[in-house]
Amino acid sequence: MSQNLSRQASAAALALALGAALVAAPAAAADAAKEKCYGVAMKGKNDCKAGAGTSCAGTSVRDHQGNAWSYVPAGTCEKTASPTSPTGMGQLKEFKEKKA
Amino acid sequence: MASSHRAPPRGPFAAVPASALPASAGLGLKPEHFLDILATRPALGFFEIHAENYMVPGGPFHHYLGRIRADHALSVHGVGLSIGGAGPLDEAHLDRLAVLLDRYAPESFSEHLAWSSHGERYFNDLLPAPYNAATLAAVCAHIDRVQERLGRRMLLENPSTYVEFVASDIDEPVFLSEIVRRTGCGLLLDVNNLYVSCTNHGRDPYAELERLPLAAVGEIHLAGFAHALDSRGAPLLIDSHGAPVAQAVWTLYDAALMLTGPVATLIERDNDIPAFAVLCAEAMEAGRRIAALNETAMPA
Amino acid sequence: MNAPLFPAGQAWPDDFAAALLDPARPAPAGLTSWNGSDPAQRFAVYRNNVTVSLIDALADTFPVVQALVGVDFFRAMAREFVRAAPPASPVLAGYGDEFPAFVAGFAPAAGVPYLADVARLEYARVLVFHAADATPVAADAVAALLAEPATLPGLAVRFVPACSLLRSRWAIASLWAAHQTDDAAGDLSRIDPAAPENALVCRRGLDVEVRALAAGDAAFVAALMGGASLGEAIALGAGEPGFDLAGALGLLLAADAIAGFTPAGEGEQR
Structure with a gap:
């Protein structure tokens, strides 16, 4: 047009x-x-449960600002094509963990 | 401090019951169960929602809640008002609550003796407060404001806690009794929380139960907990809502029912949510215990 | 009633609150336990509850982002976000509006340059899911407009609240759609992530639907959403590849995106 x-x-x-x-x-x-016989996938995000109890998620100190990263493939992003990037699209850098 | 929990409630809404829920068993309403509930119309006493999940403009949550509410009694249970907090109440949040309560006219509104906001941050957890004269006055002022703004009495829930404060000089039953006496609010007796907190702080839950303001109980909560240990190896129970109700909590519930008489009872499940029929069976168990109480309470 | 219970800086609640999201801080002073066990270890239960529950809320909103980078990476990234930008409102349905921008600037995820735009799409789906209800325009009301074709170019479109458009330089609609099937990996290998895509996100009935739009159609819809008249929007759409006027209008009608038509300049702009 x-x-x-x-x-x-x-x-x-x-x-x-x-x-x-x-x-x-x-x-x-x-x-x-036609495709509508599933339930409601969205959840309510407010509740009054306690999460993971005494796991270490709330206390661990991790730092991604370090310089000793290594490449770690992780999720489905590894499967995506990377025609232009020399390192490949879908490469994640590992978090460097510090002892708290 | 004198605990006069048998005194009639005071305040402008004292003549209205704090809860009009039927004395039978109910379940928390989960989106994953909307369709099951509409298809089966289960014979449950009521459903309970977390208020904040429905503070959205429109969409499926309101659509399904409206349809389910048409068939069932409803309890609105807030988790974000931060009544136990040090700062002022969030008036915008109170406004949102007022809109929700106007829309669905629930049989009961309840909140927690806990805080969840501080400054500009919302922590999404029910956090503990010291129990002393200053915090008692603040909590009562907050509840007065809530009841005034919403134009109704509320129920206040006893918390699960993992720490205690050096600054506390009132114990929890007396603290709750004073709140009920001063504000006229009712008590949402969470039997699991009572068991969890007493275990975590080395107290006898049966002795503590008898000292709560039981005449003011408008609803009971039951849930499952998770096990952990403190640094000395003593049990530290976590209020996970992720398991069936423990046997010890059922037994404590029976003792509570003997003291309160039949009262609306909710099975709470927020983690590892099973099929709707599984939760219904757990609610039926609570219903059997309420019904058994009615039978034994019949005069010969 | 509004006076603080304790002077600022005392252990409760200022220190308690500050330590919840900052693991480098010590547990607040003034905590005790009945048996002499370590109160800091007990306080860690609260730290975990706060952190884990907020990460869980983000995982509910951003399931495709989580699948793309894997659960471990996602939760580590989300934890940094939660600590940097905890919610300000107790209504968690809206939590995560700043997450896409955080992802865009998150160095360890730089190798997945489309990740932030996929996050934008997932956040838009949540907003559309909860948006205010509205009645879409009836077919006979549209048909009635055809009686006076000369007025059509001057009409603006009033959109329903539950509708939004995302324009991306990445293949966000295809990447998202590939994760709605059981064989995400198989579908992903056929996608070029670097192909620009646009996504129309609308709620039809109770379902949020994502539709891919060609660049010209997207420019047309974006202009209409900005308040342009149909005539003006056609000119903008025609300036980009892949503009199909009937197709774009059909898509908007099929998506229940249109609430009505008003003379341009008189309707509300959005």
Whole structure:
């Protein structure tokens, strides 16, 4: 579509497009409606439980500012292609752990 | 300090019961169970929500809560008001609560004897406060304000705690009794919290139970805990809400029911949430104990 | 009622609060235990509860980010975020709005340059999930507009609250969609993460849906969301590759994104 559409042409194009969209939209909506027999995936984030009790998550001191990082593949990002990056996309740097 | 917990509650809402929940068993409402509940319409006494999860403009949470609330009694249980905090109450949060309570008109509103905000930070945990004259006055002032703003009496829940304060010079039953006497609020007796805190601080839960303001109990909570040890190897129980109710807590619950009479009882589960039918079975167990009490209490 | 219980700087609550998220600080003074056990070890239960519960809240909001980098990396990154930017509000549904920007500046994740934009998409899904309810425009109301085609270019679109558009230089829609299937790894190998994508995130009924948009369609929708008239938005859309007017309008209608049409300049802009 040209940027130099006259207002009339734009009106005509819009009328055609809206008409087509109206015909197409209910079909698309019906497709999406078929996939809805799962429950509610989102959780409530406020509760009054205690988390991991006496695990060390709240007390451990880790520091990513160190300079002795090593590369560690970790999650699904390893599977993504990396055509441009020499180190490869999806490479994570390991946290350096300090003793607290 | 005199504990006169049998005195009638005072305050502007004293004539209204702090809780209108039916004296039967209920469950916490979890989004993963919305569809099960609508499909099975279980014969539970009530559902309880955490208020903050529904402080959102719209969407599925309100859609399902509205439908479920139409079939069941509702308890709104706040976790973020920080009633035990040192600072002023968060008036914006009180406003949000007022909107929620207006919308769903629950049979009960409850909060915790704990704090969770300080300054500009919200910690998402129920944190402990010292028990002394200064904190007692502050907690009572906060509850007065909550009840005034919301136009109703509230229930206050006894906490699970892991530390105690050198600055405390009032014990928990007396502290709670004084709050109830001064503000007219009711007590949400969390039997698991009572068991956890007494274990963690070397106290007898049965002796402590009898000293609580039991005439003011409007609801009971039951939950499961996790086991840890303190640095001397003594048990340190964690209020994890991640396991079935422990046998020792069921036994303490029976003792509590003998003293309170039949009262609405919630099974709380927030971690490792099982299938809805599993939680229903646990609620039915509480319901059987309430019903058994009704039978034994019948005069011959 | 608003006076502090203790002078500032005393053990409770200032030191207690400060030590919760700072493991380098000692446990607050003034704690005790019945049996002489170490109060600092007991205080650590609170430290863990605060830290773990907030990391859990982030993990609920950002499941694809967590899958991309793995649970261990995610939780370590989230812990740094929680300590740097704890929530200000007790309503945790909105916690994490600053997380995508934190991820963007988080050096150990620099090898995954698309991670922050995937986080933006996941946060947008939460906002859309909880956004205010609105009735989408009825088909007959749209059909009625066709009676006067000359007015169409001057109309602006009023969007429902539960709708947002993300434009990214990374393949965020494909990366996100690949994690909704059982075979994320298989699907991911077919994705070029460096292909720019745009995502329309809308709630239709009770479900949040993510739809990929071509650059021209996205420019068109972005202009409409900014308050431009249909005529103005067409010109902007046509300036970029992949603009299909009927397709873009059909997508908006199918997504229940449109609340209504108003003469441009009179409607609320968003």
